[in-house]
Amino acid sequence: MLDIAILGLLMDRDHHGYEIRTQLRDRLGVWANVSFGSIYPALARLERQGCVEAVTSSETRLSSLSTGSLSGERASLRSLRTTTGLGRRGRKVYRITERGRRDFVSMLADPATLDDGKNFSLRMALAQYLNPNARVGLLERRRGDLIARLAEVRVGANNELLDPYARGVMEHAAQGVELDLAWIDGLLSAERSNQESFAHDAK
Amino acid sequence: MLDIAILGLLMDRDHHGYEIRTQLRDRLGVWANVSFGSIYPALARLERQGCVEAVTSSETRLSSLSTGSLSGERASLRSLRTTTGLGRRGRKVYRITERGRRDFVSMLADPATLDDGKNFSLRMALAQYLNPNARVGLLERRRGDLIARLAEVRVGANNELLDPYARGVMEHAAQGVELDLAWIDGLLSAERSNQESFAHDAK
DNA sequence: CGTTCGATATATCGAAGTGATATTATATTT
């Protein structure tokens, strides 16, 4: 799953490992605290698979809208001018490959494993890279999962053998699932009205 | 964290590995699908640490309120009579030790690492084993974490550099945190009114 | 009656993620 997150960030622009961590925090909020112990192995893995490649900083592609710490970015650019060829120190900047782009979109669209809230939120945060059909597919799949889950937790919430605290947890879980469902339904109807206005424009 | 969950189940009555999985699903709903690849190593670990011990089925302590599959329990009792000493086949039944009880309560009360929703729900589901002070401590700690988190996701939700999908995820996350906060506040006021009624009874 | 099937039960594997820690370079503050 971290692979998707990293590739998603690299779709926008090049990044190095440390930056991936900060971006993950600022842009894909769900994955608040991913540790370096995950990121560096993941980058090595993705490079091995040919999904990303390390580039020298001089040819780094920077986005126009540099999200977040502008000062830091400017600082690194300044030092870039003064350092020797390979860019600032040990900084390894990664770029996504064609292969990586393909893999990213197919992984994003295909919820092989039925995902938990965190995984799904990640997918939605990157949904701009999906076509409308894939988005609706993802949403409907999630909707089904949530309805099943709601039934489960409601059983728990009504199980009189459980002590009050455990039942309270179940009740709260049910409310959480309901909130998720409302969100999904909202997104689904938004997708549909988008498609309609599309059809309307086309005729 | 799985250690807490397992010990929590064993506080109620003895269990074997497979049963721990089903109980985790039925009673501590948050931990829906814990795999055997986690449970068996965890049991071995706990045994090594002296928190649990394996007992022969004949001396198994069964709870009066046998939650869930009664038929299965009866079946195992029947076969117990017909099999040789060590109880049904390879079934290894674990019992919590005195040491385990102590460790359990201290681990449960002490959120060393600031925990995510899943971890906290687990603690709350087992809150019956905590004294009121420890419960309130846990709740207040959680409350602080949630307020901090709410501020974070609100920043994300209002970040105009993020695309609409990413922002939608953040907005939904904020709603989730608000729901969690409302739950915590409800629990806190319940704890307080309990204490009051206690004081009232005492005078 | 045998046999097949689903649930019960333990175990182990590799892959992935966590949290801690080490190390070094650069930037900022004093």
Added chain:
DNA sequence: AAATATAATATCACTTCGATATATCGAACG
């Protein structure tokens, strides 16, 4: 000029996951 904070990569042991193997039991079926 020194101290401190932050940027940056890397590695460690440990935990968890998901898949898979294997064996037994009870029930259903022809």
